[in-house]
Amino acid sequence: MATARSDQVRFPPGFVWGTATAAYQIEGAGPPGARGPSIWDTFAARPGRTADGDNGDVACDHYHRYPEDLQLLHALGVGAYRFSVSWARLQHAGRGPLNQRGIDFYSRIVDGLLDRGIEPWVTLYHWDLPQPVEDAGGWPARGTALRFADFAAGVHHFLADRVKRFITLNEPWCSAFLGYASGLHAPGRTEPAAAIRATHHLLLGHGLALEAMRSIAPAEIGITLNLAPTAAATGHPDDIETARRVDGLHNRLYLDPLLRGHYPADVVEDLGSITKFGFVADGDLGVIHQPIDFLGVNYYAPQTVYGTPDAPPVEPPSTHLGLTRLGFRQTERRTSMGWSVEGAGLTRVLTRLARDYPPIPLYITENGAAYEDEPAGGQVLDHDRIDYLDEHLRAAHDAIAAGVDLRGYFLWSLLDNFEWAEGYRKRFGLVFVDYATQERVPKLSAKFYRDVILANGLRSTPQLRLARPPVP
Numbered sequence: 001m002a003t004a005r006s007d008q009v010r011f012p013p014g015f016v017w018g019t020a021t022a023a024y025q026i027e028g029a030g031p032p033g034a035r036g037p038s039i040w041d042t043f044a045a046r047p048g049r050t051a052d053g054d055n056g057d058v059a060c061d062h063y064h065r066y067p068e069d070l071q072l073l074h075a076l077g078v079g080a081y082r083f084s085v086s087w088a089r090l091q092h093a094g095r096g097p098l099n100q101r102g103i104d105f106y107s108r109i110v111d112g113l114l115d116r117g118i119e120p121w122v123t124l125y126h127w128d129l130p131q132p133v134e135d136a137g138g139w140p141a142r143g144t145a146l147r148f149a150d151f152a153a154g155v156h157h158f159l160a161d162r163v164k165r166f167i168t169l170n171e172p173w174c175s176a177f178l179g180y181a182s183g184l185h186a187p188g189r190t191e192p193a194a195a196i197r198a199t200h201h202l203l204l205g206h207g208l209a210l211e212a213m214r215s216i217a218p219a220e221i222g223i224t225l226n227l228a229p230t231a232a233a234t235g236h237p238d239d240i241e242t243a244r245r246v247d248g249l250h251n252r253l254y255l256d257p258l259l260r261g262h263y264p265a266d267v268v269e270d271l272g273s274i275t276k277f278g279f280v281a282d283g284d285l286g287v288i289h290q291p292i293d294f295l296g297v298n299y300y301a302p303q304t305v306y307g308t309p310d311a312p313p314v315e316p317p318s319t320h321l322g323l324t325r326l327g328f329r330q331t332e333r334r335t336s337m338g339w340s341v342e343g344a345g346l347t348r349v350l351t352r353l354a355r356d357y358p359p360i361p362l363y364i365t366e367n368g369a370a371y372e373d374e375p376a377g378g379q380v381l382d383h384d385r386i387d388y389l390d391e392h393l394r395a396a397h398d399a400i401a402a403g404v405d406l407r408g409y410f411l412w413s414l415l416d417n418f419e420w421a422e423g424y425r426k427r428f429g430l431v432f433v434d435y436a437t438q439e440r441v442p443k444l445s446a447k448f449y450r451d452v453i454l455a456n457g458l459r460s461t462p463q464l465r466l467a468r469p470p471v472p
């Protein structure tokens, strides 16, 4: 094992190294009146929806502590930082002129990044839909796409002089399927047909935002998808058919309209008893299919599926629309989210994009892992996370070596933060946050990542691993 990992790995010159966060997960509300209600405020206030009833009222209090967090980014040596702007902070009612206090807050962050030589990458939508927009129908309603484009234009108008990279949406699959099908995320609706309408209106909103932003000022604009390489557990025809369907819903339902200009015919057919796609108007796919400057890929884990008669029944509400049986084969190693650890899955997802879709620059806009971090003597020795990162960085490099146009890597996340339905128990940060005091403690993985950035790769001897206590 040591020999397999010992090769020195160098990334191409100019490779972008960053970390990522999202507004609702780190900011906290700030002073009274500084942000309007979002679907996540409403959802977290409902009993039993988030672990321990946790919510984003305070989170990492980044709203007040951003200067310290900018210093943490500086100390890491990142060249880029991906964060999201809160729609509900910038438009309390989800429409109308942008709120000046919100503009000032994000301006301070952008200026603070630029002062430190860190390139801001702004995500326009990372799940915190203003509650009034949900009340008007949410993503299943076409009007939400128009509202989003209007919001995106407003943000672009005030940031375009300083921000050169924008991501329209983060993981529209999660917004549509976790928000409207399984109900595990806000707004917690469990209406399968609404999840497909939401998918279309998210993609339409992306396209309309792109148009609106490009009419204001040039910028590089992309979208981030959560892609999971999906394989059949065996060569059994039922497993192969199930893998096709899961891949269709999770990956191709988004990739195909964006990069090829049509919904995948097999997925449309699979979903026939749920929806006839009557909400797709003439011209929509042209709007969705406009050229983007890059594709953001969030990768955490592979999916290995089986659908033989011994597979467990799919119990509604579920994200697996139309499937009746589905099982997942897990790898032995898991993170504390229960997600399988398999770096090779990242190589597969990237090489598949390069093989099956028109050429487009790729960025990994999220990758990382939650583990049970415990501070001891003022330190957090998160060797599991270092191993996870080491493995996935090597896998990303393998994709580059295979000819994939991968240009950057954003680690999720800078800080431990509000992990949505999992609340504060799941820690993804390079920096430990003690929520009682808001003290930040860089973990050993922060040192590891700083060294990666400095070396533009991995050194031949994984020195940090040598510091690891022997396994009994």
Ligand code: PNW
Pocket: 022, 025, 170, 171, 174, 226, 298, 366, 412, 419, 420, 428
């Ligand atoms: C992504 N799933 O979320 C998000 O972009 C982040 O905000 C989040 O903190 C990170 O990954 C870690 O979870 C996901 O259940 C949440 O399949 C859930 C799923 C996928 C992505």
